[in-house]
Amino acid sequence: MRVGLFVTCVNDTLYPRTARAVVTLLERLGVQVDFPAEQSCCGQPFFNTGYRHRTEPLLRRYAAAFRDHDYIVTPSGSCAAMVRDNYPRIAAKAAAEGRPAAVPGAVAEAVARTYELTEFLVDVLGVTDVGAYYPHTVTYHPTCHGLRVLGLGDRPRRLLEHVEGLDLRELPGAEECCGFGGTFAVKNPAVSTAMGTDKARAVTATGARALCAVDNSCLMHIGGILAREGSPVTPVHIAEILACSKEEGADRTRSGDGAGRGAVR
């Protein structure tokens, strides 16, 4: 099985540690991972801000980059949702505008092969115990696109519950949006911050040392507020938790990026 990693532009640029964790995790599970370098952004920032036409080259690029992969796996609920929910919509609109070639059929084929990481683990590989070891208290925030668009359900939780040493703390109001919302965060900074502050407060109140999610963009927002408030909670992408094992050392994620984020201090 050929698995292509769709890293996403945010992870590529700001959170390479997450992407490397995906590689570590999948290889540990016996999956050979390929990274086609012609991949780029999924187009979500453009689409959600109203620039649908700007996304079309990115859709074609996505289909071309992953044309030979059986599975396209991405550590982002939001970008997976963009592909699965909006690519077909963009194709339909291009066709309605008399430009069907702008989004060729190869895009629809790529959409059908796209999986968010936890979906791939649970549904395709059929594992919930990935042999991870993470001796910390963690609270889990189900991000909106993973929860409501992809319908990830309890997959991330099931994976976390099987992590040795992990103490999962319930997050009150977990299903409420953190207020990131892409360009919403800067177009409506007051509301976005109000939502994020409430979320950060709920996170801190759990007493957990780490906040886990399937999306680094939401973690960047909540984490930015937690850091500003001096909260001791560290945001960690679920891939980084699942990649940790006793053999590789629970603190493996600490070295690497050099950025202070990621490892529980």
Add this chain to the structure above:
Amino acid sequence: MTGTYLGMPSFPRAAEASTRDHRLRANLRRATHTIRAKRDRAVAELDDWAQLRAAGAAVKDRTLRHLDHYLLQLEESVTRAGGTVHWAADAAEANRIVTGLVLATGEREVVKVKSMATQEIGLNGALAAAGIRAYETDLAELIVQLDDDLPSHILVPAIHRNRAEIRDIFLRRMADWGLSAPEGLTDRPADLAEAARLHLREKFLRAKVAVSGANFAVAETGTLVVVESEGNGRMCLTLPETLISVVGIEKVVPTWRDLEIFLQLLPRSSTAERMNPYTSMWTGITDGDGPRAFHLVLLDNGRTDTLADGTGRQALRCIRCSACLNVCPVYERAGGHAYGSPYPGPIGAVLTPQLRGLASPLEESLPYASSLCGACFEACPVAIDIPEVLVHLRERVVEGGAVTVRGTRTVIKPAKRHATERAVMRAAGWAFDHPRVLRSGQRLLARTRGLHPRRLPGPGRAWSDTRDLPEVPPESFRDWWARTRGGPGRGGEPS
């Protein structure tokens, strides 16, 4: 006199103030969280909710796709049952019709049932200008009217007020409008409801003319339906001699049987009850029971413009339950007034810019008043994909395009205020389609990481005023991959 929505600031500006209002935030939080849990329970009682929701959406879509047919059928049925049907293309015409009908009765006051349509057209102001006093009789509308305030919620217009504030408004203002509030009035909800009962009863018994809206109008039978809780609706619909109902053209449903769907969807979605206390259904006029004259005013006022948009059309399915408001994290924090219209919350963000057109910075800002979290779509009992419509309207704002304004097809230009953003998006779009450029950018960012300020200047402050920036890593993933996995991935270095 109730306030107006004229000259309201854009959503982000209004929300900047309202998010700092801690009492408002606390009131909204308590109220919306109370109703959320109840609604979940009420919906969970019906194991066929998904089927009811799909059927409700389908009935509304059938109606909208053949709206001319159903409007004509409704007109015929209502007329046959003894009612009179009027058509109003816009707010001014609707106000003219209603004012004329009231003046013709010789009366100078009317009692009103809460009606979104009459809020939308500013009927109370038009009546006042003609010397007619309109008394709002819904408890929350009464609170809003007494306080010269604006409604901030579809179902609970005074949701931004807590019990103590309501008590103060009653004590301060009731005497100016009729019977004063009882001395020693407490802030217990039951006592406040009792004060409203006493204050309004004399008005009900005296009124000769009532104005209402309607939740549904059945084309097949000419039956109108008003769903309510307090009994003020029944008072208005049955005691006066003349009843004038102002109803949006999208409220029509094809058949009597269709009500079996909506009377299950609406109460559970709005007040989270199995059934609301009172539902009134009337068909024209009935000898010896209720009003002797019934006028139905069918209101367009931007609805046909909305209908003309294949994606935006679904907003006309709305049955005004307000479930989307109650689950919306943006509404909860910004409050209803920030939406600058009688339709706040997610549904307002898609309805107002369509009914009014992208006419001002307020309407242009509303499609962006959402994090696209999808809670509204999930809660909507008629499956309006609000995030889809929001994004569609954002495209209209930044790219312009074909729209219908007061019945005329026209092409609007991209909004001027978004010129800088458009340039940035163009550049970013180009960079993302040229990974070599993207990689150079990433490397530049990484090389300069020691120099990045903790807080950004200019527009970047919108982020960094409240949030730390992520630290930029020394090496992007794609560089790490190239370095450690023996060169670039399959297909070689992209162009």
Add this chain to the structure above:
Amino acid sequence: MNGGTSRERILGRVRRALADVPPSEHPGDHPVARDYAVQHGERTHSATVGLLAENLEDYRARVHRTDAPGLPALLARLLGERGARRVVVPAGLPGGWLAGAPAELVLDSPVLTDHELDSVDSVVTGCALAIAETGTVVLDAGPDQGSRRITLIPDHHLCVVRTDDQVVGSVPQAIRRLTPARPLTWISGPSATSDIELERVEGVHGPRTLEVILVAGDPREL
């Protein structure tokens, strides 16, 4: 009839707005799947009546049960406990129902003013049907129910439901039995409001006390 021109203008706008709908499409062509439940769950008739009682009480209606011969005594007792001196009744209410009631009966009639009704203590009616799943009684202004206002202005409503033939399970079953040409009032508990902090409070403009009497057998000949 006013505004012939606006009528044409609006209809014209509607038709132009629907240019994407194929002219060959008839209203019935757009599919509506009615695969929702006719009623929720299987129940015996007595369980349905039990559910009605439970749901009525859940929304603060008071529920009483009796058989047909016991109805007059129960009504007399309830009116007595309430201290009702004047009771309005619809013209077609079976005469025997209030034979033993210690109250002055006021007959529903068009000459009765709203103010006079406001001085009445209670109203006694039958109903068209009752819906178990929602705890609703529906009035259709039939002879034993009278005009809509008599069940609205008095503060106390006693509503008699025949359990043998007037209780249906669900909203769809109710809709199929009701006649839309009649003025209909669906009542689910006493009047209420959720307007203050979205908390339900019983008792605003309609009767603040709703008592529903579930009667086994046929009380129409009393």
